[in-house]
Amino acid sequence: MTAPAAPRIGDPERGTLDKAADENFPVAPFFLPRAWRDDLMAVYGFARLVDDIGDGDLAPGGADARLLGVSATSAEDRLALLDAFEADLRRVFDGTPRHPLLRRLQPTVRRRSLGPEPFLGLIAANRQDQLVTRYETYDDLLAYCELSANPVGRLVLAVTGAATPERIRRSDGICTALQIVEHLQDVSEDLGRDRVYLPAADMKRFHVKESDLAMNTAGASVRALVAFEAQRARDLLNEGAPLVGSVHGRLRLLLAGFVAGGSAAIKAIAAAGYDVLPGPPKPGRLRLLREVGVTLRGEG
Numbered sequence: 001m002t003a004p005a006a007p008r009i010g011d012p013e014r015g016t017l018d019k020a021a022d023e024n025f026p027v028a029p030f031f032l033p034r035a036w037r038d039d040l041m042a043v044y045g046f047a048r049l050v051d052d053i054g055d056g057d058l059a060p061g062g063a064d065a066r067l068l069g070v071s072a073t074s075a076e077d078r079l080a081l082l083d084a085f086e087a088d089l090r091r092v093f094d095g096t097p098r099h100p101l102l103r104r105l106q107p108t109v110r111r112r113s114l115g116p117e118p119f120l121g122l123i124a125a126n127r128q129d130q131l132v133t134r135y136e137t138y139d140d141l142l143a144y145c146e147l148s149a150n151p152v153g154r155l156v157l158a159v160t161g162a163a164t165p166e167r168i169r170r171s172d173g174i175c176t177a178l179q180i181v182e183h184l185q186d187v188s189e190d191l192g193r194d195r196v197y198l199p200a201a202d203m204k205r206f207h208v209k210e211s212d213l214a215m216n217t218a219g220a221s222v223r224a225l226v227a228f229e230a231q232r233a234r235d236l237l238n239e240g241a242p243l244v245g246s247v248h249g250r251l252r253l254l255l256a257g258f259v260a261g262g263s264a265a266i267k268a269i270a271a272a273g274y275d276v277l278p279g280p281p282k283p284g285r286l287r288l289l290r291e292v293g294v295t296l297r298g299e300g
Helices: 012-022 034-055 063-067 078-094 100-112 117-131 138-148 150-159 165-185 187-192 200-205 220-240 249-271 285-297
Strands: none
Touching: 034 063, 034 078, 034 100, 034 117, 034 150, 063 078, 078 100, 078 117, 100 150, 117 138, 117 150, 138 150, 138 165, 150 165, 150 249, 165 187, 165 220, 165 249, 200 220, 220 249, 249 285
């Protein structure tokens, strides 16, 4: 994968979509039918933009705020931006949206008969990020992942015409695992945003304080905590992995890429000795390809 191009001022759509190359898993790989690629990139554009709003990572220049009809005085107010984004999302279903990424999404919604619920879930997750910065228990974190991650997998299944209750259940496990892995990779970055996604109950169990997460390198207690959470993510991936074998053809390869991306990231974290504080451990391309092969063969 090539490095993402720098966002260009005045072109918020391109800057957002360029970030696809930095994900742990392939967003819309070349081997998929063109119609699937177009629709998956439209869904990705929505998900990436709402995350950028929630994280304060919009392209400089305020173009997104202007497109959403947010005044210059409120352009830094993330909750105001999320409210405006939700209003524009609703226009996808009953009007003409203002933002180009939502205009791009509208044909996908109509073609695939998508409902608003998964999109609203992703917005709700980013609203929650503005109001909730710590999670007391693992169950609390899972409830957050139900909003922040699981809708993406459900949308992938809907776009590809593969959604069934059992596949959705497996997909939810995979997506929650991927979210936990991302949180582990980004401990330092999240702390810089005054967010901690490591459950407080687990931190207490492993005698980890927030000040320990601010160090340049992880001590033994932090490493043990990260290893514990990584195993949880691995278990969720294993539980969801039969999803891959339930489909065929190019969709099977796509879903294998999602599972392999999570597995490769977990192994990269382990290879770093569970020290995620210097920066996110990332798997190389060769490791990712190997994991795809392992996943397709149904091996652990």
